[in-house]
Amino acid sequence: MSLEFAYYPGCAAKQVQKEADWAARAVARELGITLHAMPQATCCGAVSLRESKPAFSLAVAARILSEAEAQGRHLATICNTCLQTLSHANYRFKNEPELLEKINSVIVQAGVRAYKASINVYHLLWVITDQVDPALLRQKIKKPLNGMRVAPFYGCHNLRPAEILVAKGGESADHLDRLIQLLGGAPVAYNGHDKCCGFHVMLSDATEMRTMVAKNCLSAKDAGAEVMISPCTLCDMAMGAYQKPAENAVGKEINLPEMNFAQLLGLAMGINPDTLGISRLHVDPSAALVARKVL
Amino acid sequence: MPVYTFRIQRNQKNAQGTLESRYQEYTLELNETTTVLNALEELKGNQDGTLTFRQSCRSAICGSCAMKISGRTRLACKTHVGSVARDGVIELAPMANQPVLKDLVIDIGPFFRKVHQIKPYLEEGPEKATTVERSSYDQVNHVTQCIMCGCCYSDCTMKEVSEEFIGPAALAKAFRFVSDPREGQKTARLQELSEPGMMWSCTRCAMCIDSCPKDVKPMEAIVKLRTRGMQKGFVDGPGPRHALAFHQDIQKWGDLNEFTLLQRTVGILGSIAELGTALHLLKKGKIPSPFPHQAQGVEQLQKIYKLLEQNPIDVETKAKEVVPE
Numbered sequence: 001m002s003l004e005f006a007y008y009p010g011c012a013a014k015q016v017q018k019e020a021d022w023a024a025r026a027v028a029r030e031l032g033i034t035l036h037a038m039p040q041a042t043c044c045g046a047v048s049l050r051e052s053k054p055a056f057s058l059a060v061a062a063r064i065l066s067e068a069e070a071q072g073r074h075l076a077t078i079c080n081t082c083l084q085t086l087s088h089a090n091y092r093f094k095n096e097p098e099l100l101e102k103i104n105s106v107i108v109q110a111g112v113r114a115y116k117a118s119i120n121v122y123h124l125l126w127v128i129t130d131q132v133d134p135a136l137l138r139q140k141i142k143k144p145l146n147g148m149r150v151a152p153f154y155g156c157h158n159l160r161p162a163e164i165l166v167a168k169g170g171e172s173a174d175h176l177d178r179l180i181q182l183l184g185g186a187p188v189a190y191n192g193h194d195k196c197c198g199f200h201v202m203l204s205d206a207t208e209m210r211t212m213v214a215k216n217c218l219s220a221k222d223a224g225a226e227v228m229i230s231p232c233t234l235c236d237m238a239m240g241a242y243q244k245p246a247e248n249a250v251g252k253e254i255n256l257p258e259m260n261f262a263q264l265l266g267l268a269m270g271i272n273p274d275t276l277g278i279s280r281l282h283v284d285p286s287a288a289l290v291a292r293k294v295l
Numbered sequence: 296m297p298v299y300t301f302r303i304q305r306n307q308k309n310a311q312g313t314l315e316s317r318y319q320e321y322t323l324e325l326n327e328t329t330t331v332l333n334a335l336e337e338l339k340g341n342q343d344g345t346l347t348f349r350q351s352c353r354s355a356i357c358g359s360c361a362m363k364i365s366g367r368t369r370l371a372c373k374t375h376v377g378s379v380a381r382d383g384v385i386e387l388a389p390m391a392n393q394p395v396l397k398d399l400v401i402d403i404g405p406f407f408r409k410v411h412q413i414k415p416y417l418e419e420g421p422e423k424a425t426t427v428e429r430s431s432y433d434q435v436n437h438v439t440q441c442i443m444c445g446c447c448y449s450d451c452t453m454k455e456v457s458e459e460f461i462g463p464a465a466l467a468k469a470f471r472f473v474s475d476p477r478e479g480q481k482t483a484r485l486q487e488l489s490e491p492g493m494m495w496s497c498t499r500c501a502m503c504i505d506s507c508p509k510d511v512k513p514m515e516a517i518v519k520l521r522t523r524g525m526q527k528g529f530v531d532g533p534g535p536r537h538a539l540a541f542h543q544d545i546q547k548w549g550d551l552n553e554f555t556l557l558q559r560t561v562g563i564l565g566s567i568a569e570l571g572t573a574l575h576l577l578k579k580g581k582i583p584s585p586f587p588h589q590a591q592g593v594e595q596l597q598k599i600y601k602l603l604e605q606n607p608i609d610v611e612t613k614a615k616e617v618v619p620e
Contacts, residue, residue, distance in 0.1 A: 042549035160501035
């Protein structure tokens with residue numbers, strides 16, 4: 001099977017969380033996944049655009065999906081919110097042909113190719129755990145995690161609503177757990193694994209957001225986590241970069257290194273930490289990695 | 296038949312009035328399609344009469360038996376033991392985000408007080424219509440399936456950290472009235488719903504969509520409420536300001552201009568308050584460029600936007616028609 005995807009990293013991976021993009025490209029190369037650029041793709045608009053301009057948000061999604069379709073490829077992303085937004089639109093386009101026709105009739109007037117709803121929206125994590133040969137993945141692991149206790153933080157939009165996602169969603173999702181096991185780590189079971197990182201209320205409900213970050217991290221830490229990983233650039237931002245503000249908000253020390261799943265995967269593959277942008281992490285994972293001989 | 300272990304949270308108030316909590320285990324041999332409620336009755340009847348839980352209709356209509364079952368809030372009468380056992384163990388606890396009275400029973404009062412906050416009845420007023428089109432049911436049908444069991448409230452990730460937040464069920468109920476042609480105060484309702492702690496405090500984690508036993512999809516109702524609120528001009532708050540920033544950026548840049556997003560969402564004063572956080576982010580270069588990369592063909596989006604402003608199209612999801620059986 002040829003693993004070729006139209007690659008849609010999302011706004012955060014192009015700017016503040018670019019290390020996730022670096023890591024995604026590096027691990028994809030090793031695993032024989034080709035990520036093709038989408039030069040016309042714009043921001044997906046997230047739920048915000050669905051709220052402010054519902055019809056425009058579907059047109060934006062159709063234009064993005066159409067670009068991937070014109071390449072003859074499914075789309076793969078590394079942002080959970082992009083995943084949910086594009087999956088939601090795609091689910092509607094596949095199930096509501098009249099809606100697709102209405103949207104197409106508008107976008108073609110602007111010179112956009114009509115979308116035929118023939119492609120799927122994937123997360124790169126799902127591609128790695130469900131489509132890459134596990135034997136190949138195992139063979140690429142040069143620096144196994146040696147039993148490192150890793151907390152999987154799935155992120156809401158990787159899981160819910162389960163009905164719109166093409167992979168196993170909701171409570172049955174186990175992608176991150178399986179990945180951690182493949183890397184030689186021990187997935188930590190903890191209360192926060194399917195909770196919200198608070199990213200989308202970072203500005204409107206700042207204290208609540210920071211409390212969410214603290215609760216999730218502390219529940220992972222209490223369960224023995226040495227490191228936390230997430231498949232989402234926005235969760236990374238919240239759980240990693242905002243961990244210090246969260247500590248300040250709740251008055252408790254957390255100090256739990258958090259990184260993108262592709263960064264930990266890359267480290268286990270023996271890829272140079274600089275290529276993976278490890279130094280851009282707010283909570284330094286070096287000690288945890290050295291303790292398990294990953295670094 | 297398989298043997299199941301029930302790990303049940305027992306809660307009891309001591310003489311000082313504080314709640315004492317412990318786990319107690321019971322085992323039962325059951326068919327995997329036995330409901331959790333039937334199992335609980337078996338335990339209460341034959342093993343431990345002190346075990347306390349609420350139940351009534353046994354048919355997923357009354358909502359009384361909502362409880363945490365293996366980590367998620369579900370109706371005990373609707374849940375098969377085989378579908379929630381993890382290595383033969385089923386963990387039961389009272390609903391979260393609500394005061395516990397005894398064992399698996401919570402005080403549902405605070406939940407209903409939140410529901411009452413949105414005035415769950417039709418009001419007289421200038422916006423009252425006297426004819427009801429068949430299409431009106433398109434929006435109302437979904438949310439009227441709600442049985443007020445509180446599953447969404449118990450699993451809500453915002454409720455976990457916010458006493459103030461009104462919760463998904465009350466917001467879904469509010470949407471039912473905002474969408475009802477007979478309602479006379481639609482705009483006034485949207486104004487109240489735009490206040491802090493109401494519709495803009497939802498994180499959109501979609502937990503309520505997955506935990507609802509009646510497929511009400513509260514978050515979808517919240518998204519629609521926000522659209523309607525903004526359409527009525529209630530745009531003065533970080534939530535709506537943030538939402539409105541997206542369509543401008545997408546037309547101009549293609550990508551989100553994260554650099555100016557903060558100031559546009561929380562204003563100058565809010566940005567100064569965020570300065571400490573900004574400096575913290577700056578340490579690792581996590582401050583976005585003021586000039587994001589521009590996608591090819593963004594002018595297509597400007598044209599699409601104009602076309603849709605000139606000829607708006609209705610894209611709202613619609614509930615399936617309910618036909619009496």
